Amino acid sequence: MFVKLEDIIERIKKSKKVLVIGHIKPDGDDISSVATLTLALRKYGIEAEGCIADHIPWFYKDINGVSEIRGLEELKDYDYDTSIIVDASEISRIGDGALLLKKRPDITLDHHKTNEGFGELDFCDPSYAATAVIVYEIINKLGIEYDPALAEINLLGIATDTGFFKYSNTDVKVFSYSASLVEKGANIQKIASAVLEHKTLKELKLFSEMLNTLSVEENGKLAWAYVSYEMLERNNCTDEETGGFVGEIRSIYGVEIAILFIEWPKNQVNISFRSKNYVDVSEIAKYFGGGGHIRASGCSIKDADLMDIIGKVVDKSKEALRVKAVSS
Incomplete structure (x- = not known):
């Protein structure tokens, strides 16, 4: 109550x-x-x-x-x-x-x-x-x-x-x-x-690898990247070392929605959403069973295929951008 x-x-x-x-x-x-x-x-x-x-x-x-x-x-x-x-x-x-x-x-x-x-x-x-x-x-x-x-x-x-x-x-x-x-x-x-100011060398190497997965779509308004379980293992990292990565994606000029997909543990996808000005990312997170703030939200999906989840979440995020564009 x-x-x-x-x-x-x-x-x-x-x-x-x-x-x-x-x-x-x-x-x-x-x-x-x-x-x-x-x-x-x-x-x-x-x-x-x-x-x-x-x-x-x-x-x-x-x-x-x-x-x-x-x-x-x-x-x-x-x-x-x-x-x-x-x-x-x-x-x-x-x-x-x-x-x-x-x-x-x-x-x-x-x-x-x-x-x-x-x-x-x-x-x-x-x-x-x-x-x-x-x-x-x-x-x-x-x-x-x-x-x-x-x-x-x-x-x-x-x-x-x-x-x-x-x-x-x-x-x-x-x-x-x-x-x-x-x-x-x-x-x-x-x-x-x-x-x-706590970054380690292995965290920086992981960040560099994450940048290789970065995609920017919707005329620069949507940016997303992922960190797979294999990437974490290869760099001797856990999901703890990914803190701040999604903020770096959001910092790209012109991006409204930033998304980071992290597979940790194996076959569990943890998703972080950020927005800058007008998209309520809590609604996207809520759609996938999560929640949070208008500008910062997240969700976790168990027993999931990373690439399959990326496709679904990216599609939903594009829809949110287009709906907002129409209503503006």
Whole structure:
């Protein structure tokens, strides 16, 4: 049931032991939201643990608070009275984290357009640039004092989900809250260095190979590329090394829709969509069982043939471009 943020805060105030769960294939906003809310609730006097039932990319590990996130096995015996799901548009997005739930989630916090509500109390507002922005407001409404570590992990989510303040979701609230967090001790340079300056030689070789698959169609408005399972194995990489590739495709001048297909593990195709100005890629992702934001979305298709999926998704993306052209 969708409710106001004040209702969420009142429910949190009644809690004594909280479990915060994020989504699989964690990004900066997910990691930030889990860790920030967990640490903040502890400062408020509530026992809290945070869980992501998936591997956290290594380059986030030096950021304050990330080490507080636990894996599934570590929390299988944790007894809580309130469960909070963050940054997930549907229950399947938390993967095996769902095994820790006793019933439907007590609270969900999200900003994805495709979220239809799956908790007892749901707060989802796509006007928020990041779930970390929602968490910031909760912390302030609860009167929790920031220290530099808490400020830094909170800023991680805001910075990454706005593309370090360059995406269209970067609004006055984002700048205001970010400035406040920097004032409280957050180090934006440390965050930027960790997230943007961690490329390895094998990642660069994989990127070079991906560029050989790049196709640009629809008069330059659609660009897509793929990374096959064999390409990953050949370069001794996993899908973790493909972070940022789709952003490079979107950076091509004139491209409106950018798509990256990643086959990982074998016969599972993970698809990342990005757009620049006017196409709502969440609708394309939703068509294939995924979701996300207007400008950044994704989906995963199991037991799939890479080339077959590429054909279907590219056709659907061309259709979205043409429909938008007709309606403009």
